Amino acid sequence: MAHLEIRNLTHRFGGLEALTDINLSLERGEIAGLIGPNGAGKTTVFNLVSGFYVPTGGDIILDGRRINAKKPHEIAAMKVGRTFQNIRLWNEMTVLDNIRIAQHYRLGYNAADVFFHTRRFREREAEITGSSRELLELFNLSSLAEEYPKNLPYGVQRRVEIARALSLKPDLLMLDEPAAGLSTADITELIRYIRWIHEKFHLTIWMIEHQMEVIMSLCRRITVLDFGREIARGSPDEIRANPEVIKAYLGDGAI
Ligand SMILES: Nc1ncnc2c1ncn2[C@@H]1O[C@H](COP(=O)(O)OP(=O)(O)O)[C@@H](O)[C@H]1O
Ligand SMILES: [Mg+2]
Structure with a gap:
């Protein structure tokens, strides 16, 4: 059974459709990546999974249980941990x-x-x-x-x-841009930390990241969003070579 499964996930903020028909699954114990240009909808996916928003459409299934309407503390109790794009200590x-x-x-x-x-x-x-x-x-x-x-x-x-x-x-840890604002030396250390955490605590880790070095060296599978839709998924090598991905990032300089 998938650790986390997202089916036909759609989310609207008023008139804005931030996510359209996202399908995705995480295997237990893997490190997976979620990338895409700014405003693609990545943080919205994390906010939906961790219970901060209730999705407009689709299903979020954790360990075989549908968690769409659960509150953040209920989801935390179901062993989902997360960090925030802007540190919230x-x-x-x-x-x-x-x-x-x-x-x-x-x-x-x-x-x-x-x-x-x-x-x-x-x-x-x-x-x-x-x-x-x-x-x-x-x-x-x-x-x-x-x-x-x-x-x-x-x-x-x-x-x-x-x-x-x-x-x-947690047994699922979601990291929203953990390398944002870090120096090159800190990023190297962060990569080591995440590897160590993964091995020590036997976690499934799902990360959003703009630093391609972090994503490419840690993740086995990556999903790419653009304007709220999935445009690619695959291994780091497949993602690097994907013309849709390169196009989405052009001008952004991130890949
Ligand atoms: N609480 C909100 N209310 C209204 N619009 C939002 C809200 N959160 C995000 N959005 C919009 O949804 C889109 C996706 O945002 P977000 O998920 O933060 O993107 P990303 O994390 O990929 O940069 C953006 O257009 C953003 O402005
Ligand atoms: Mg974000």
């Missing part, structure tokens, strides 16, 4: 707390637990802090646990955001 909280708070959703509290600081609450708080510190350790972020994200270099903020997504123990 809580800047008023420390790095450690950014990771801790994400896990409150996973463990599920009720108001009484929080109010009375029940034993269950205290035990879970300790568990969350412990697993958050472990994650920071894994990501070489331990020394930055008490820092505020806004004071950290961009590449480090990206790493914190990816660590936060992993704290919810």
Whole structure:
């Protein structure tokens, strides 16, 4: 069974048809890419899959279950993690707390637990802090646990955001332009990180990326969108040589 399957997905924003009849599937454990010029509809696909929008048409099927109308927290609970094109960390909280708070959703509290600081609450708080510190350790972020994200270099903020997504123990991780704004050195490191994450956590990874080096070195299969429609799919070599893709990117200089 496909890990994720998208059938005839269509999405309209008022009068704008942002996506038209997209069909796509992810195999469990693969790293797949979603590319296309700006405005092609890539982020909209991620927002639909992660529950931020309800699709106008078509079906989104995760592990064999239709998830069209599910809310973001329900989809997160179904082991789908994501990062955002514009980093969305809580800047008023420390790095450690950014990771801790994400896990409150996973463990599920009720108001009484929080109010009375029940034993269950205290035990879970300790568990969350412990697993958050472990994650920071894994990501070489331990020394930055008490820092505020806004004071950290961009590449480090990206790493914190990816660590936060992993704290919810996803088995599908969606990365929306993880290399955006990174230096060449940071990009090389990001590629290593993503490979390492993939092997260590046995994830399916789906990434949107403009940096062709990242996409071409990590993804086995790539789908290309343009103006909300699929224009190509295939291996990195097939995509590089595809005339439709070259045409879509002409003037954009990305390929
Ligand atoms: N919330 C929204 N409301 C209205 N239009 C939107 C919204 N989100 C995206 N769009 C439009 O949908 C199209 C696809 O956007 P997006 O998915 O962000 O593209 P990409 O990520 O490929 O650059 C664009 O024309 C964009 O302006
Ligand atoms: Mg986008």
